[in-house]
Amino acid sequence: MSLTEDAIEKIIGKFGRYQTWILVLICVGRIPTEMQLSNVVFIIPSVNYVCLDEGAFNATNYCPCKYPEYDTSTIVSSVTSTWNLICDRNQLASLAQSMLQVGILAGSLFYGHVSDRYGRKIAVLLSLLSEVVFVAISAVVPEFWIFMVCRFLIGTAVGGTMLCCYVMIIEISGKSFRPYLPGLIELPYSISYASLAVIAYFLRDWRHLQLATSLPWLFVLFYYWLIPESPRWLITTGKRQQAIDLLTYIAKKNNRPTENIESLVIKIEEQSLKENEQRYGTYLDLFKTSKIRVYTLIMALVWMCCSHTFFGINQYIGRLQGNLYLNVILSALILIPGLILVVIGSLYLKRKLSVIISFSVAAISLLVFIIIPSNMENATLAFAFIGQLGAYTSFVQVYLYCSEIFPTMVRNSAMGFASVFARFGGFIAPFVVNIGIEWASITIFSALAFCAALLCLMLPETKDTVLLNTVAQTEKNKVVVNQEST
Template sequence: MSTEDLIEKTIGRFGKYQTWILILITIGRYPTEFQLNNVVFIIPAVEYQCLDDGVFNATNYCPCENPKYDQSTIVSSVTSEWDLICDRTAYASFAQSVIQIGILAGSLFFGHISDRFGRKPAVLMSLLFEAVFVAISAVVPQFWMFLFCRFLIGTAVGGTMLCCYVLLIELSGKSFRAYLTGLHEISFITGYIILAVIAYYVRDWRKLQLVTSVPWLAVIVYYWLIPESPRWLLTMGRKKEAISILIYIAKKNNRSIDDIEVIVSREEEASKQKDQKPVSYLDLFKTPNIRIYTVIAALVWMFCSHTFFGVNQYIGRLQGNIYLNVILSAATLAPGLILVIIGTRFLKRKTSIIISFTVAAMSLLIFIFVPSNIETLMLLFAIIGLTGAYTSFVQLYLFTSELFPTVIRNSAMGFSSMFARFGGFVAPFVVNIGVEWISILIFSSIAFVAALLCYFLPETKDIVLLNSIEQTEVNKHKIIQ
């Protein structure tokens, strides 16, 4: 197998055209980032005075039939509109978590769409559906309709999180993937901050949903702006289309187009993918190496998600201005992107991820022994733990995309993301055990286990992305390196 990367050799590792696609996807993903972080604004815990007879305007009194909500911070929310208080607080919790169920379904659905029908249709569908579903959620009259919309929003979130990343990875050369891992997260960090600014001025939840969705219906024009992945086209035996797209991008990047057809023919012959059959999630378990990678990757994603969302529960309990707190939460994650780029650029993949998990685990262990009256120090180690889990999560996207061949790459990431949702589901229950040191010890132990599991996966730094299952099974990388 050639060590030369088809993309890097023909269109450059990451030229002007790929930068343009990154900008488009960063902008198009904002509704997804808003929905991942807007729970604090649209389904918040609320303060109210109970105006029932004989209650004497008691604050947060239950049961209460006539609450008067505090509107000094948020004028209208899902919580206040449908009175999700007292014995209805479970509905508020479900409204928060149902999006995770949608992400699980969307990861599987769009992962299959992407591998079966192409990266481009999966990206376009998920971006457009995200804006549409959020806009619909802003006008529904019934709570159950809102819940259904939240599920649909989650399916689109799952699609954009996976499919946009894979398209960018497959359009970039192998030497640029370390940088792309951090650049891809710009939308999450900036979206987190932008949301707080928008929410400060738009304090009605319905208007907030409309403002953060309707403008993005314009992503429909991406149909004419975003290309199909040449790597995927080759795996499907669509050589002419792959050559046409590579020539177009090469011209945009001011690169020579003279040898593109020869290079593609050589790559096609090496990968032997002319007669590639449609794939499914069953292909993740049919061959020995892929099967081992699938099981370990799924567990690592689940443990990483469990740790990240669990620790985030503690960070989310900061006192003070809600809008400022959201901005500060985003700011604490920003340095992690620099660490990710440094780690993926100068360290091996496994080494970098194992270090991130270990930092998370160790900081949480130290957190247990910090006296509760030293709040600043507790917050410091909690943030270090959160950053360790976050950087692990970011790097897992790159590591997993390199582990699996093009033909099942999205399916593998969708399957792993499904397990990540399970980890996120369980995290709140661990947080609410009631004994803080037990909760933190569980999160720390899980992070240690994730680090250990990563050891049993092959190193992938600087490899050429494999296209076929056969290549993955016979390549020189061993299970343990």
């Protein structure tokens, strides 16, 4: 079977009624994850206070301060005010923000391995349910150190959800529908981001906000009976009959013929076995062969730069002048047309060019942001949003790009490894934001976005190529990639 022909798409269609149903379930189940990625501006904000210490003379934001009276006009209660993360404890606020990224790092590694070794379904279910549980627990903890532990555990679930849900949707789709998936899969983020601001406006206590954005999603328990395993994973790991049964079921749901499914599955399996006897991939497989090793290292650096820029700008928006809730809603809404641009770019531009353009937009707009006079509030806000849009669209496209470069056997492991570097970038972002010198922080974000664009020049083109199954197929795929990109 040709590497340019997608047998799975031939069996179940590029994206039928059944895949649409699974996409809806995944998107709804991911909402707590999307909110945890954005809620730092509401639960761990920079808060103004009046110092009531003797000798402080009721000065605003005076340090050191033992008895602060916090401004509750915007946020009544936050992690910052609950545990007095001010003055010499200010770095603990940055650490609390970054702890989520540390958890995402660990979760990406853990769930990446679970997904490749034990299946996409178990990894998706475990990460979705863990997210709900850990967020709810974080809302009732009495001590800051326990909250930090919860932030880490929330991050592990976020890492698993982001990674495994994306791969599952990609693997039940045909290659001709993949350009639409980045926009569809990421649409819940924009919606959740905007709706979070509305919820936070009415629930101005951080504990209530955490409970409201977790407990209602306990229904993901029922996903055990609603979410399927990835047919590509079943075939790659030698579970032929399960793959045949699942593909037959999906084909019927999509009103597709079912006569030749068994023979097609056997052909796919034989091709995979002919290329490589190994059925399960590990992180070590990312470094055993030359091409996969180079792709792994480059993609890891790209993810690091991308994550640092995106999360840095995302947290910086909470410090911009104007109404906090309105700023967050506007920054969320501007991402929606960005997803449309992602789909257009995926359809009509080469994958590599589209990603490079997004990184460049982020980098250039941030440089413009620096030189705009601070009294031009609307202009600074506009270019901050454009920078966020560029960083966000690059992040969305990098997910698709990475999933297309690596084969099924190590796809989750590769994305998990890249995500480790992304979490390092996200971890240091709050500290860069808190440098205190605006132009220095923004210059760092811009420079790393430019670096990511340059690194992408060394990666292959993947537009319109079939998802490969084995490392061996990827290693000798040079001719196919060149043909597709001409």
